[in-house]
Amino acid sequence: MNILRLIDATFDNYIQSINDVKKQSRKIISNCFLSVDKIKDLLEAKGCMLYIDDAYVFLAVPEHEMFYRLYYHTTDLSMLSKSLSVIALKLPMVCTISGAEKDVDLYKPCFEQSGFTLRRRMRRFAYLRSEKNDFSGYEGNSHAVFASPNDAEEIYNILTSHFDVYTQAVPEMSKILENINKNQVSVIKKMVMPLSEESVAGLCPAERWEFVGRTPIEKKDSKIAALLYYELHGSTLHSIFEVVLEEYRGEMLNVELMAHRDEHLKNQKIKLMYGWRDMDNERLIKLGEFYAKRWGTRPGNTVIYTFFCNRTHHI
DSSP states (O other), rough: OOOOOEEOOOOHHHHHHHHHHHHTOOOOEEEEOOOOOHHHHHHHOOOOOEETTEEEEEEEETTTTTOOOEEEESSGGGGGGHHHOOOBBSSSSEEEEEEEEHHGGGHHHHHHTTTTTEEEEEEEEEEEGGGGGOOOOSOOOOOOOOGGGEEEEEHHHHHHSOTTTTSSOOOOOOHHHHHHTOOOOOEEEEEEEOOOOOHHSSOOHHHTTTTTOOOSSSEEEEEEEEEEEEEEETTTTEEEEEEOOGGTTTTTTHHHHHHHHHHHHHHHTOOOEEEEEEOHHHHHHHHHHHHHHHOOOEEEEEEEEEEOOOBOOOO
């Protein structure tokens, strides 16, 4: 095996490097399923790192200013761990493998031998659209509205505080803004009245945090109490994130959010919704069983394993 070389992460270099690898074998093993246009956008917009040798191409894409997502193209799986073991970037590395569980399991020794740990296993669930899970006819009062660009930072903070950015594909700020502009983020806001210190003292601890550091003003303030984020591709919904803040749970806000979404999409002829669920979280497994009975969700054969490595050095 040759020594991996770091080269300029341009689109032309990336394509040429993959073509060079293909000359070694017609069979290419890769965890990258991004479109060519998406790869081109990433290389132009982000400070990616591109490592190559005669049999490997590694593309490291920075996310959230916290880690690099690692994509590989190779002809030789048996040597993959040796190549992975010599890569060290200035931020932690995350690498995801997807496919049938029996196939993805084959990668575990490869990553573990190269210093990566298995951080999360998730299984894809399919929601077939039917009357059971269509809330467009909801008869209650829905307070959900489309998010505005001014909500983007608050939405980002809520998502990153409720989901693991390393393993759960939390969208970055630019993607959130893009999705807001497509009317694919619904929110419910609750009014918050800033109080004086004397009034704050009379609140219970669960309420008090909202008002610490605020000054009394006449105008009411509001915050996001619940949100529903999704991406629409053709007739399928992907990348679904739903959050109801703890103090507002029990108010059926999730139903209001789904009703707002389904009313907006009722003419789109949505056929499927895809979501992911942690395979090792007993509570979520039971929740999945409940959804299967209530709304007809079905576990699929596709899984995602996310491997994490904190081996870093200053570049």
